[in-house]
Amino acid sequence: MRLARIRRRLARSLTEWRAPARVDAFHRLYYDDFHQTWAQTLWLGTRAFKCPFDLWMYQELLAAIRPDLLVETGTAAGGSALFLASCMDMLGNGRIVTIDINDRADRPQHDRITYVHGSSVDPEVVDRVRGLAADARAVIVVLDSDHRRDHVLAEMRAYSTLVTQGSYLIVEDTNVNGHPVLPDFGPGPHEAVETFLAEGAPFVRDRSCERFLMTFNPGGYLRREED
Numbered sequence: 001m002r003l004a005r006i007r008r009r010l011a012r013s014l015t016e017w018r019a020p021a022r023v024d025a026f027h028r029l030y031y032d033d034f035h036q037t038w039a040q041t042l043w044l045g046t047r048a049f050k051c052p053f054d055l056w057m058y059q060e061l062l063a064a065i066r067p068d069l070l071v072e073t074g075t076a077a078g079g080s081a082l083f084l085a086s087c088m089d090m091l092g093n094g095r096i097v098t099i100d101i102n103d104r105a106d107r108p109q110h111d112r113i114t115y116v117h118g119s120s121v122d123p124e125v126v127d128r129v130r131g132l133a134a135d136a137r138a139v140i141v142v143l144d145s146d147h148r149r150d151h152v153l154a155e156m157r158a159y160s161t162l163v164t165q166g167s168y169l170i171v172e173d174t175n176v177n178g179h180p181v182l183p184d185f186g187p188g189p190h191e192a193v194e195t196f197l198a199e200g201a202p203f204v205r206d207r208s209c210e211r212f213l214m215t216f217n218p219g220g221y222l223r224r225e226e227d
């Protein structure tokens with residue numbers, strides 16, 4: 001209870017929070033300038049394109065929400081799915097459906113992971129995932145595929161309705177297009193989130209998920225409001 005109170009207070013006080021310049025400087029060093037550290041991060045030997053602070057936050061959210069299902073768009077090598085499956089093993093609950101337009105034979109095999117091959121915005125893929133989510137009591141969605149704004153926005157519209165009340169829609173890589181990395185990327189996840197929230201979607205940014213200071217998802221942890 002005490003922890004929940006602290007988190008609520010933190011969420012309120014961080015509503016307008018922006019990373020200070022020295023955090024952004026470290027973020028750029030970490031992301032771009034020092035051997036692309038973000039792409040050299042392994043979980044149990046499999047590459048995960050994630051910031052370790054964000055992985056820790058995922059672990060906290062999994063423990064708090066205890067989802068029956070986590071839907072991930074963008075599998076790549078499967079390191080993030082394997083990380084989530086490892087946490088779910090420790091929690092004793094949950095499965096992962098992860099979608100990628102590219103198929104790969106070398107992804108980790110795990111009882112909790114279902115790989116779906118196809119575009120995340122293909123209506124057949126969306127329908128299949130909806131079917132897999134039909135019986136889930138609590139669902140988290142993580143968007144981490146094509147990071148261009150229009151694609152992310154299409155994914156948000158397709159998958160946000162799967163997110164259960166009080167749970168999370170996590171939009172990865174809102175840091176690109178100068179927030180604060182890759183200034184020349186063009187409109188990306190950050191801009192998709194802005195549009196999505198402006199449309200009145202029932203989600204709020206949970207800035208308490210950014211309390212480790214550096215995150216690849218600034219403003220991208222969206223909590224579904226309770227009715």
Ligand SMILES: C[S@@+](CC[C@H](N)C(=O)[O-])C[C@H]1O[C@@H](n2cnc3c(N)ncnc32)[C@H](O)[C@@H]1O
Nearest residue numbers: 048049074075076080100101119120144145146
């Ligand atoms: C950033 S990587 C995913 C990283 C992974 N989640 C991790 O943390 O290790 C993006 C992935 O999205 C996939 N992708 C690109 N466009 C896609 C689409 N339209 N539908 C599904 N996956 C797509 C790419 O093939 C690539 O593997």
